[in-house]
Amino acid sequence: MKFVLLGMGSILILVGVYFLYVASLGSTVEVFIGLGILLMISGLLIFYKGVKKNELWICKFCDFETVSSENLKNHVLTCEKSQKTDFSNSESKSNSIAMDVLKERYAKGEISKNEFDKLKEDLNDL
Structure with a gap:
């Protein structure tokens, strides 16, 4: 999901830059400037959403939430519900x-x- 947002944001930024370039060539300037600025702003917002650092990591056994993957690894080693899960039965x-x-x-x-x-x-x- 993160890479999809980064890609969408980048594409919108590029399209916005293209519209600004077309506006500088002399066609209907106001429309292309408005679209270019709108697309660049929305692209930057979507790109920022994909870059956000504080992702939640969730334990699949007990729904424990943490911000870092290291905390989740330590939690899973001591999680009571993971200790009760029988993997040899399969x-x-x-x-x-x-x-x-x-x-x-x-x-x-x-x-x-x-x-x-x-x-x-x-x-x-x-």
Whole structure:
């Protein structure tokens, strides 16, 4: 989002400068000067919005908000809710899904009993 705002602000500034340049060539001066100034001001405001330093960093476990990424890293290491999250459970779920697929293939007759037993042992070794 930050880079989008920086890009939009830069483009508006460039278009505003172009309108001021066209106005200096002698066409309808008042219109181009007004548009140029308006676009340059809005471009500067949008560019400033993209450069703003005080961004909030939010903990994904407990919605703790801080201004610096270092504080967030330290908080996540000690966050109570992150300690309660079980990350090892995802591996057992993938093994059970693989076992279900293996049983289904055996039931359909796609693999033999020997192949089923060998693949089952391989899954249990993971």
